[in-house]
Amino acid sequence: MTPWMALCIVVPLGGAAVSLALHGRLLAQRVIGVAAVATTVALALAVLVQVDHDGRISADLGGWPVPIGITLVADRLSALMLVIGTVMLFAVLVYALGQRAQDERSPWYVPVYLVLTAGVCQAFLAGDLFNLFVSFEVLLMSSYVLVTLEGNDRQIRAGITYVVINVIESTLLLLAVALVFAATGTLNLAELPRRLAELPAGVALGLNLLLLLAFGLKAAVFPLFSWLPDSYPAAPSPVTAVFAGLLTKVGVYAIIRTQTQLFPGELRTLLMVVAGLTMVVGVLGAIAQSDMKRILSFHIVSQIGYMVMGLAIGGVAAIAATIFFVLHQIPTKTSLFLVEGIVERETGTSSTTGGAAGMARRSGPLALLFLLPALSLAGIPPLSGFVGKVALVESGFARDAWVVTAVALGVSLLTLVSMVKIWSGVFWGDVPGRTAATDGTLGTDAAEGRDDRDGERPVAGVLRRHPLMSAVTGGVVALTLAIALLAGPVYRYCERAARQLAVPAGQVGGPAAGEARGENP
Amino acid sequence: MSRPRDSVILTTSVNGLVPVLVLVAVVVTFRGHNAPGGGFAGGLIVAAAVILRYLADGPRAVDRLPVQPMTLVGAGLCLAVAVAVAPLFVGGQVLESYIWTLDVPAVGKVKVVSSAGFDLGVFLLVVGAVTGMLAAFVEADDAEAPDVVGSAILESGPADDRAPDGRVADGRLADGRSSADPTGGGPGSRR
Structure with missing residues (x-):
């Protein structure tokens, strides 16, 4: 048994420990932070390679067998999430260090961020419900700190909403976990499907709904989403980026896990309704906003709807589409927030009603870095969002889920509308306080390539002023393009992952597997 | 910084209590291997002792701490992680525990368990975290109303x-x- 999985959690925790001990030495902290997360990325890749070869790997921590010890399990879905998650965490960490902001100077940033990394890794590798709950707590605790890192009034206000809603979520989850244990006598995800099937239908349904409620709160589905657009925008941009890209997706991951493996296809109608409403309400909320960060935050909600939709449609094809969509969504969403961070750094605002106008003129490349993921989000071919949406829509048609599919298509259009709103408010137009006389060719939308050279002349190199931030943003955007470019192999991997989810696990640890070795832990 | 008013009763009883609390904490920590207790509970008891000292002596109890709370947290986490990873280097698994039975003259058989190091790490971490919170509150209070x-x-x-x-x-x-x-x-x- 290879220790890669356990090390995915231990390495960031160890990094957090060392960087805490180096309290006050920022440079050393940063070096350790970057090194630890980079190592975690490498470990995650090792897990992915091994999982794709072996199918599913598990490790009993400390050699304690299943009913006593903690089991880490990685299947294809968790390995994929692990890799994309750690890559995003790495990118955002480097970006944040490149940002000369307050959070980067805080001695807390690196240690807390590393704990967050450990929590995310643990969530994806958790082999039982309780461990999943614990990892949610680990990542939530650190996210509380990150949300309120600057400690200004706005953050504290938003932080209170965030903390309260998440404490409620944790309580519900703990309650659900306790009830599941009371009803079935196990929390092992591999063991549960069999035991849950023996329960009376009503009990199983109750457990299912309670788990869905808890995870739905975390994933911000309708009608449990209103905390998200309220709290995320208040956090520093790199923090929002990783929250937007990852944390809600951990909730989605948990929903996928429970709805495919524990309660396969039981709540299809409910999920369908939730998916449709999440998409519509999210996108309408986005259109009504006039701040780039808030628009993007509402879009997190809207896009979650697509993932739930795939889950509601059910079947291997739809689940594969969902997994692909999550994979596309994480870097796309992250990169949009990273671009927003640069805009905010440059102009001091992220409002779409002036202030930040004319970014395309100041920096064409930056506009391009926004445009690509924005179009991808709306599902314009040939970007990754298009592939994901086509797959979702196809599986919807194949299963005669006409209404929700039609809603999904309509919401795509509205997504485009709100992206255009950001584009016209932030990137297009003239730089405020500077007349258009500086160049004659008033920015035509088709000419970003040429436009950037025109726009760069007056205010030299927005991107060059923030080299690290720009490089990271560029890298993440390149990753979204790579997902589109390699859509074939990536999609086939997603299909393998979906097929694996369709088959109940059950291999890890048979009933009452073995007795305790040695003595009590 | 001197407080204007000391309660003799509190100071005296805290003087007596703190050593006992520390002793209890050590016992609780090490009995945690086989019985209720452990590093977390032990750490909380020591932290309670620090808080008592603070109640009796005021902020100087915190100023007088020999180690920075955050250093404790870092050291504790380092120790726990090290104990978790160490088995990998001898061919075991992460978090695996080893038990040695030593013959100590005049004492008899003493069982040494490697996972006690993990507990010790948790112990340090909890002490550090709780005193750190206390120190932060003291700092905030100092800023508002010194003395x-x-x-x-x-x-x-x-x-x-x-x-x-x-x-x-x-x-x-x-x-x-x-x-x-x-x-x-x-x-x-x-x-």
Whole structure:
């Protein structure tokens, strides 16, 4: 048994420990932070390679067998999430260090961020419900700190909403976990499907709904989403980026896990309704906003709807589409927030009603870095969002889920509308306080390539002023393009992952597997 | 920094209590291997001792701490992680525990368990985290109303043991609050 999985959690925790001990030495902290997360990325890749070869790997921590010890399990879905998650965490960490902001100077940033990394890794590798709950707590605790890192009034206000809603979520989850244990006598995800099937239908349904409620709160589905657009925008941009890209997706991951493996296809109608409403309400909320960060935050909600939709449609094809969509969504969403961070750094605002106008003129490349993921989000071919949406829509048609599919298509259009709103408010137009006389060719939308050279002349190199931030943003955007470019192999991997989810696990640890070795832990 | 008013009863009983608490904490930590207890509980008990010291001596209890709380947290986490990873280097698994039985002359057989190191790490971490929180509150209080911080907590207790110099302190507290923080946040709000 290879220790890669356990090390995915231990390495960031160890990094957090060392960087805490180096309290006050920022440079050393940063070096350790970057090194630890980079190592975690490498470990995650090792897990992915091994999982794709072996199918599913598990490790009993400390050699304690299943009913006593903690089991880490990685299947294809968790390995994929692990890799994309750690890559995003790495990118955002480097970006944040490149940002000369307050959070980067805080001695807390690196240690807390590393704990967050450990929590995310643990969530994806958790082999039982309780461990999943614990990892949610680990990542939530650190996210509380990150949300309120600057400690200004706005953050504290938003932080209170965030903390309260998440404490409620944790309580519900703990309650659900306790009830599941009371009803079935196990929390092992591999063991549960069999035991849950023996329960009376009503009990199983109750457990299912309670788990869905808890995870739905975390994933911000309708009608449990209103905390998200309220709290995320208040956090520093790199923090929002990783929250937007990852944390809600951990909730989605948990929903996928429970709805495919524990309660396969039981709540299809409910999920369908939730998916449709999440998409519509999210996108309408986005259109009504006039701040780039808030628009993007509402879009997190809207896009979650697509993932739930795939889950509601059910079947291997739809689940594969969902997994692909999550994979596309994480870097796309992250990169949009990273671009927003640069805009905010440059102009001091992220409002779409002036202030930040004319970014395309100041920096064409930056506009391009926004445009690509924005179009991808709306599902314009040939970007990754298009592939994901086509797959979702196809599986919807194949299963005669006409209404929700039609809603999904309509919401795509509205997504485009709100992206255009950001584009016209932030990137297009003239730089405020500077007349258009500086160049004659008033920015035509088709000419970003040429436009950037025109726009760069007056205010030299927005991107060059923030080299690290720009490089990271560029890298993440390149990753979204790579997902589109390699859509074939990536999609086939997603299909393998979906097929694996369709088959109940059950291999890890048979009933009452073995007795305790040695003595009590 | 001296507090204007010390409660002799509290100081005396804390002087007696703290060593006992530390001893209990050590016992609880090490019995945790086979019985209820462990590093977390032990750490909390030591932290409670530190808080008692603070109640008796005021902020100087925190200033006098030999180690920075965050260093403790870091060291504790380092130790726990090291113990978790160490088995990998001898061919075991992460978090695997080893048990050695030693023959110590005059004592008899002593069982040494490697996972006790993990517990010790948790112990340090908890002590560090709780005292760190305390120190942060003290700092915040110091910023708002220097000198009278400790008494603000105590004054939620019986109010009739005020010595004449206590009145002086009270007056200063009231003054400080009215001039610096009219909204009555900070120490005042606790009463």
